[in-house]
Amino acid sequence: MAELIVRQREFVADGILGLSLAHPLGEPLPAWELGAHIDLVLAPGLERQYSLCGAPADRTAWQIAVLREEEGRGGSAFVHERLGVGDKVEVRGPRNHFALRPASRYRFIAGGIGITPILPMLAAAEAAGAEWSLLYGGRTRASMAFTEQLRRYGDRVTLAPQDETGLLEVPSVLDDLPDGTLVYCCGPGPLLDAVEDRCPSGVLHVERFQPKEQHTDQDTEFDVVLARSGRTLTVPPGVSVLDAVRAAGVEVLYSCAEGTCGTCETDVVEGTPDHRDSVLTEAERAAGETMLICVSRCRGKRLVLDL
Structure with a gap:
């Protein structure tokens, strides 16, 4: 973690x-790859993830964009109201589960604040000489970020x-995809669901800001073995692996506790995760x-984790 x-x-x-976030002494920031995000540790128990939307080659500062969510849980309000120029903030990361893979063709789809990880991908696709297009939707034109920067790409955007x-015409960019095309999509859940329903298997990459709805009414008890100590913990229905591990006094990194940020990703030694x-x-x-481990469980009675 860095300040x-x-x-x-x-x-x-x-x-x-x-x-724009920089090192207090002007030192270079860690390198990052397209699609990465960082965690802002705003206050005890208040951590939020934001996609990096600047240029990876610029290590003097990290750029993020934060949507004020009136019905949110307080993270965006904190950033908008309490983070001013010169203020310090604890930052963890960067980490990446939305990396841009090499391809000859791309179809980018962004909804609202989902443009943030997509924006630097466009520059990379352009520099690589790939064929690409972007479909970008929002509530109103005034609510859509970075539209001035996007003008230079002309009719590809x-x-x-x-x-x-009206609503985004998803079929217009997903029907009859040429071979070798990868689809990258980020935005609200209904948009991602619509894209997943239309997109061929193996070509789609998405990043979600909100977790998918999960059905937990049939959760069962299972054991988790901590490989490094040999301890065995019982995880009952309604309790996450993360909560069980932390209750046992084991320190693990976590952030969103919703299965969207990837902070708590843990190696599985034995067993089948749900x-x-x-x-x-x-x-x-x-x-x-x-x-x-914040949301996933076990398809059986026993998991062995590298903890």
């Missing part, structure tokens, strides 16, 4: 505050404010080598 300073803040759209054009996160790909789930 960074707010070097600059400015509104980049209605209700969206852009922040389609802006679709809901009050002007994956309930919104981070791992289908291939990663099938491999069963890691799990997010």
